[in-house]
Amino acid sequence: MAVDGNWNLTLTTPMGERQATLTLLSSGGTLTGTQGADGNSAEIFDGTISGDAVNWKVTITSPMTLTLEFIGTISGDSMSGEMGIGPMGSFPFTGAKA
Numbered sequence: 001m002a003v004d005g006n007w008n009l010t011l012t013t014p015m016g017e018r019q020a021t022l023t024l025l026s027s028g029g030t031l032t033g034t035q036g037a038d039g040n041s042a043e044i045f046d047g048t049i050s051g052d053a054v055n056w057k058v059t060i061t062s063p064m065t066l067t068l069e070f071i072g073t074i075s076g077d078s079m080s081g082e083m084g085i086g087p088m089g090s091f092p093f094t095g096a097k098a
Contacts, residue, residue: 003031003049003074006098011037011083012091015063022095024054031056038062054079 007022020037024047031047035058047056052074059067070093072081077097082090 002076003054003079007079007095008098009035009093009095011093013083013085014088014091021098024056054081 009020011018024033044056069084079095083093
């Protein structure tokens with residue numbers, strides 16, 4: 001499926017733009033994989049895919065412990081959507097196949 005593989009993400013955050021990597025694998029409607037940034041990596045969880053809609057969560061520990069929720073759309077070799085940062089609100093993200 002088009003979502004499977006490695007992605008380079010650009011995240012808009014309250015601390016400016018951040019770069020991240022994402023490796024995804026789909027099975028039925030479930031997404032699994034890892035997301036990394038700044039030398040840290042974590043397993044994604046609650047990942048789903050339905051048509052071109054993707055959703056997943058990841059818990060980061062730097063610069064503080066937060067759970068990020070991604071809600072996006074895949075279009076060929078690109079993705080875009082919103083990243084929810086709990087009480088800080090939602091911010092846009094984009095991605096491209098690596």
